[in-house]
Amino acid sequence: MTPTQIYIKISKDFTRTPGARKMDEGNYSGEEFLKSVLEPAYLQASKEDSIVQINLDDTEGYATSFLEEAFGGLARKYGSNNVLDHLDFVSNDEPLLIEEIRHYIKP
Protein backbone atom coordinates (compact mmCIF):
# COMPACT_ATOMS: atom_id res chain seq x y z
CA MET A 1 0.00 0.00 0.00
CA THR A 2 1.45 3.34 -1.02
CA PRO A 3 1.89 5.66 1.98
CA THR A 4 -0.14 8.86 1.63
CA GLN A 5 1.64 12.16 1.40
CA ILE A 6 0.64 14.74 4.00
CA TYR A 7 0.15 18.29 2.74
CA ILE A 8 0.50 21.43 4.80
CA LYS A 9 0.02 24.88 3.36
CA ILE A 10 1.09 27.30 6.07
CA SER A 11 -1.04 30.20 4.78
CA LYS A 12 -4.17 28.01 4.83
CA ASP A 13 -3.53 25.55 7.68
CA PHE A 14 -1.90 27.97 10.11
CA THR A 15 -1.65 31.67 9.24
CA ARG A 16 -0.82 34.18 6.50
CA THR A 17 1.17 36.19 9.04
CA PRO A 18 3.75 33.95 10.72
CA GLY A 19 4.86 35.52 13.98
CA ALA A 20 7.61 35.38 16.55
CA ARG A 21 9.64 32.56 18.00
CA LYS A 22 7.85 31.63 21.23
CA MET A 23 4.18 31.46 22.12
CA ASP A 24 4.56 34.01 24.89
CA GLU A 25 5.89 36.53 22.33
CA GLY A 26 2.70 36.66 20.31
CA ASN A 27 0.24 34.87 18.06
CA TYR A 28 1.16 32.42 15.32
CA SER A 29 4.63 31.80 16.68
CA GLY A 30 7.10 29.22 15.43
CA GLU A 31 6.60 27.30 18.65
CA GLU A 32 2.83 27.21 18.14
CA PHE A 33 3.25 26.06 14.54
CA LEU A 34 5.63 23.33 15.63
CA LYS A 35 3.37 22.01 18.38
CA SER A 36 -0.01 22.30 16.66
CA VAL A 37 0.76 21.54 13.00
CA LEU A 38 4.29 20.49 12.14
CA GLU A 39 5.11 17.97 14.86
CA PRO A 40 1.84 15.99 14.58
CA ALA A 41 2.23 15.81 10.81
CA TYR A 42 5.88 14.76 11.10
CA LEU A 43 5.04 12.00 13.61
CA GLN A 44 2.32 10.67 11.33
CA ALA A 45 4.66 10.70 8.35
CA SER A 46 7.38 9.05 10.39
CA LYS A 47 5.00 6.27 11.48
CA GLU A 48 3.73 5.67 7.94
CA ASP A 49 7.14 6.20 6.33
CA SER A 50 5.72 8.96 4.12
CA ILE A 51 6.50 12.60 3.40
CA VAL A 52 5.08 15.87 4.71
CA GLN A 53 4.98 18.41 1.89
CA ILE A 54 5.03 21.94 3.27
CA ASN A 55 3.93 24.80 1.06
CA LEU A 56 5.44 28.11 2.15
CA ASP A 57 3.67 30.38 -0.34
CA ASP A 58 1.08 33.14 0.09
CA THR A 59 2.19 34.46 3.47
CA GLU A 60 3.54 37.87 4.36
CA GLY A 61 6.97 36.42 4.92
CA TYR A 62 8.94 34.50 7.49
CA ALA A 63 11.26 35.91 10.11
CA THR A 64 14.34 33.89 10.94
CA SER A 65 13.11 33.27 14.48
CA PHE A 66 9.88 31.62 13.27
CA LEU A 67 11.67 29.28 10.85
CA GLU A 68 14.44 28.40 13.26
CA GLU A 69 12.04 27.68 16.13
CA ALA A 70 9.72 25.53 14.02
CA PHE A 71 12.09 23.55 11.81
CA GLY A 72 15.24 23.82 13.88
CA GLY A 73 13.17 22.84 16.91
CA LEU A 74 11.82 19.75 15.15
CA ALA A 75 15.33 18.72 14.12
CA ARG A 76 16.68 19.18 17.66
CA LYS A 77 13.94 16.90 18.99
CA TYR A 78 13.95 14.15 16.35
CA GLY A 79 17.32 14.45 14.59
CA SER A 80 18.28 16.38 11.45
CA ASN A 81 18.51 13.40 9.11
CA ASN A 82 15.19 11.94 10.26
CA VAL A 83 13.47 15.26 9.75
CA LEU A 84 15.01 15.81 6.31
CA ASP A 85 13.94 12.32 5.27
CA HIS A 86 10.29 13.10 5.94
CA LEU A 87 9.90 16.74 4.91
CA ASP A 88 9.58 18.24 1.45
CA PHE A 89 9.08 21.93 0.63
CA VAL A 90 7.37 24.04 -1.98
CA SER A 91 8.23 27.74 -2.19
CA ASN A 92 7.47 29.52 -5.45
CA ASP A 93 7.26 32.98 -3.83
CA GLU A 94 10.79 32.72 -2.42
CA PRO A 95 12.73 29.65 -3.63
CA LEU A 96 15.77 30.29 -1.43
CA LEU A 97 13.61 29.81 1.69
CA ILE A 98 13.97 26.07 1.21
CA GLU A 99 17.76 26.25 1.45
CA GLU A 100 17.43 28.53 4.47
CA ILE A 101 15.15 26.06 6.25
CA ARG A 102 17.46 23.15 5.45
CA HIS A 103 20.25 25.25 6.99
CA TYR A 104 18.25 25.50 10.25
CA ILE A 105 17.47 21.77 10.22
CA LYS A 106 21.08 20.77 9.58
CA PRO A 107 23.43 23.69 10.37
Add this chain to the structure above:
Amino acid sequence: MLKFLAKNKAQILFFLIGVTVGFTITLFPLSFVHDIDPLNMINILVTLLVALIVGLYLEPKNQDSRVEKDILISQLNEIKLLLREIQAGFQDVYDENPISEGFKSKLRKQLRSVSNLLYSFDETYNECGFSYTKPTLTPAFINYKRTLTGNGFDNPSFKYDKAEGYYNASYLRLLREINSSIIKINKNT
Protein backbone atom coordinates in the same frame (compact mmCIF):
# COMPACT_ATOMS: atom_id res chain seq x y z
CA MET B 1 20.35 36.38 -47.15
CA LEU B 2 19.95 39.94 -45.90
CA LYS B 3 20.64 38.75 -42.35
CA PHE B 4 23.87 37.09 -43.48
CA LEU B 5 24.95 40.28 -45.30
CA ALA B 6 24.14 42.43 -42.26
CA LYS B 7 25.93 40.10 -39.85
CA ASN B 8 29.10 39.81 -41.95
CA LYS B 9 29.29 43.25 -43.51
CA ALA B 10 32.87 43.89 -42.31
CA GLN B 11 34.13 40.60 -43.78
CA ILE B 12 32.32 41.20 -47.07
CA LEU B 13 33.69 44.74 -47.32
CA PHE B 14 37.30 43.58 -46.88
CA PHE B 15 36.73 40.77 -49.36
CA LEU B 16 35.48 43.24 -51.96
CA ILE B 17 38.41 45.57 -51.29
CA GLY B 18 40.79 42.64 -51.74
CA VAL B 19 39.20 41.57 -55.02
CA THR B 20 39.17 45.16 -56.35
CA VAL B 21 42.83 45.69 -55.48
CA GLY B 22 43.67 42.35 -57.05
CA PHE B 23 42.12 43.29 -60.38
CA THR B 24 43.35 46.90 -60.45
CA ILE B 25 46.88 46.48 -59.08
CA THR B 26 48.39 46.46 -62.60
CA LEU B 27 47.15 50.03 -63.13
CA PHE B 28 49.54 51.28 -60.46
CA PRO B 29 53.19 52.06 -61.25
CA LEU B 30 54.48 49.06 -59.34
CA SER B 31 56.75 46.24 -60.38
CA PHE B 32 56.51 42.75 -59.05
CA VAL B 33 58.90 39.90 -58.81
CA HIS B 34 57.33 37.06 -60.76
CA ASP B 35 58.95 34.27 -58.82
CA ILE B 36 56.61 32.80 -56.25
CA ASP B 37 58.31 32.04 -52.95
CA PRO B 38 56.55 29.01 -51.34
CA LEU B 39 57.38 30.26 -47.84
CA ASN B 40 55.64 33.55 -48.54
CA MET B 41 52.59 31.70 -49.88
CA ILE B 42 52.45 29.59 -46.71
CA ASN B 43 52.82 32.73 -44.63
CA ILE B 44 49.89 34.36 -46.43
CA LEU B 45 47.70 31.28 -46.10
CA VAL B 46 48.44 30.89 -42.39
CA THR B 47 47.69 34.58 -41.79
CA LEU B 48 44.38 34.21 -43.66
CA LEU B 49 43.52 31.11 -41.63
CA VAL B 50 44.26 32.85 -38.33
CA ALA B 51 42.18 35.86 -39.40
CA LEU B 52 39.25 33.59 -40.26
CA ILE B 53 39.43 31.73 -36.93
CA VAL B 54 39.60 34.98 -34.98
CA GLY B 55 36.88 36.69 -36.99
CA LEU B 56 34.39 33.86 -37.29
CA TYR B 57 34.90 31.96 -34.03
CA LEU B 58 37.00 33.54 -31.30
CA GLU B 59 35.64 37.09 -31.48
CA PRO B 60 31.91 36.10 -31.42
CA LYS B 61 32.62 33.67 -28.55
CA ASN B 62 34.36 36.46 -26.66
CA GLN B 63 31.40 38.77 -27.22
CA ASP B 64 28.92 36.13 -25.95
CA SER B 65 31.01 35.63 -22.82
CA ARG B 66 31.13 39.38 -22.21
CA VAL B 67 27.33 39.66 -22.49
CA GLU B 68 26.85 36.84 -19.95
CA LYS B 69 29.30 38.43 -17.53
CA ASP B 70 27.58 41.81 -17.85
CA ILE B 71 24.18 40.28 -17.07
CA LEU B 72 25.50 38.52 -13.96
CA ILE B 73 27.35 41.60 -12.75
CA SER B 74 24.29 43.79 -13.24
CA GLN B 75 22.21 41.32 -11.19
CA LEU B 76 24.74 41.48 -8.35
CA ASN B 77 24.78 45.29 -8.53
CA GLU B 78 21.00 45.28 -8.23
CA ILE B 79 21.31 43.18 -5.07
CA LYS B 80 23.89 45.60 -3.65
CA LEU B 81 21.53 48.50 -4.31
CA LEU B 82 18.69 46.82 -2.45
CA LEU B 83 20.97 45.92 0.47
CA ARG B 84 22.04 49.55 0.66
CA GLU B 85 18.35 50.57 0.92
CA ILE B 86 17.82 48.02 3.70
CA GLN B 87 20.83 49.34 5.62
CA ALA B 88 19.62 52.93 5.22
CA GLY B 89 16.18 51.98 6.55
CA PHE B 90 17.75 50.04 9.37
CA GLN B 91 19.89 53.04 10.38
CA ASP B 92 16.72 55.18 10.44
CA VAL B 93 14.99 52.99 13.04
CA TYR B 94 18.03 52.38 15.21
CA ASP B 95 16.69 54.74 17.89
CA GLU B 96 13.08 53.53 17.74
CA ASN B 97 11.87 51.69 20.84
CA PRO B 98 10.06 49.56 19.82
CA ILE B 99 10.40 49.53 16.05
CA SER B 100 7.17 49.92 14.11
CA GLU B 101 5.16 47.13 12.51
CA GLY B 102 5.31 49.09 9.27
CA PHE B 103 9.11 48.88 9.25
CA LYS B 104 9.03 45.16 10.04
CA SER B 105 6.62 44.48 7.20
CA LYS B 106 8.75 46.51 4.75
CA LEU B 107 11.94 44.78 5.89
CA ARG B 108 10.42 41.32 5.35
CA LYS B 109 9.42 42.28 1.81
CA GLN B 110 12.85 43.74 1.06
CA LEU B 111 14.62 40.64 2.34
CA ARG B 112 12.32 38.49 0.24
CA SER B 113 13.29 40.58 -2.82
CA VAL B 114 16.99 40.06 -2.08
CA SER B 115 16.38 36.33 -1.68
CA ASN B 116 14.64 36.15 -5.04
CA LEU B 117 17.34 38.20 -6.77
CA LEU B 118 19.95 35.77 -5.41
CA TYR B 119 17.90 32.85 -6.71
CA SER B 120 17.63 34.51 -10.11
CA PHE B 121 21.41 35.07 -10.13
CA ASP B 122 21.96 31.35 -9.38
CA GLU B 123 19.67 30.33 -12.24
CA THR B 124 21.34 32.72 -14.68
CA TYR B 125 24.82 31.54 -13.68
CA ASN B 126 23.82 27.91 -14.30
CA GLU B 127 22.78 28.84 -17.83
CA CYS B 128 26.09 30.52 -18.62
CA GLY B 129 28.18 27.37 -18.27
CA PHE B 130 31.31 29.06 -16.90
CA SER B 131 34.09 26.75 -15.80
CA TYR B 132 34.68 28.84 -12.66
CA THR B 133 32.96 27.58 -9.47
CA LYS B 134 29.66 29.34 -8.87
CA PRO B 135 29.76 31.96 -6.08
CA THR B 136 27.68 30.87 -3.07
CA LEU B 137 26.17 33.97 -1.53
CA THR B 138 23.26 32.27 0.25
CA PRO B 139 25.07 31.49 3.56
CA ALA B 140 26.16 35.12 3.98
CA PHE B 141 22.63 36.28 3.13
CA ILE B 142 21.04 33.83 5.63
CA ASN B 143 23.42 35.16 8.30
CA TYR B 144 22.52 38.77 7.42
CA LYS B 145 18.79 38.00 7.52
CA ARG B 146 19.26 36.25 10.86
CA THR B 147 20.96 39.26 12.44
CA LEU B 148 18.14 41.56 11.31
CA THR B 149 15.10 39.34 11.96
CA GLY B 150 16.22 36.83 14.54
CA ASN B 151 16.21 37.31 18.31
CA GLY B 152 12.60 38.22 18.92
CA PHE B 153 12.05 40.37 15.81
CA ASP B 154 8.32 39.65 15.80
CA ASN B 155 7.96 40.50 19.47
CA PRO B 156 5.88 43.73 19.71
CA SER B 157 8.48 45.30 22.01
CA PHE B 158 11.48 44.46 19.78
CA LYS B 159 14.16 47.10 19.25
CA TYR B 160 17.65 46.93 17.79
CA ASP B 161 20.40 47.04 20.38
CA LYS B 162 22.61 50.00 19.52
CA ALA B 163 25.55 48.45 21.34
CA GLU B 164 25.65 45.43 19.05
CA GLY B 165 27.94 45.80 16.04
CA TYR B 166 27.00 42.54 14.36
CA TYR B 167 24.24 44.09 12.25
CA ASN B 168 26.83 46.09 10.33
CA ALA B 169 29.39 43.26 10.40
CA SER B 170 27.01 40.81 8.71
CA TYR B 171 26.09 43.43 6.09
CA LEU B 172 29.76 44.14 5.32
CA ARG B 173 30.51 40.42 5.08
CA LEU B 174 27.71 39.93 2.54
CA LEU B 175 28.86 42.98 0.59
CA ARG B 176 32.44 41.64 0.54
CA GLU B 177 31.22 38.29 -0.84
CA ILE B 178 29.23 40.04 -3.56
CA ASN B 179 32.14 42.28 -4.59
CA SER B 180 34.48 39.30 -4.64
CA SER B 181 32.00 37.47 -6.88
CA ILE B 182 31.84 40.42 -9.27
CA ILE B 183 35.63 40.48 -9.57
CA LYS B 184 35.84 36.72 -10.15
CA ILE B 185 33.09 36.74 -12.77
CA ASN B 186 34.77 39.59 -14.62
CA LYS B 187 38.11 37.74 -14.66
CA ASN B 188 36.61 34.38 -15.64
CA THR B 189 37.53 33.12 -19.12
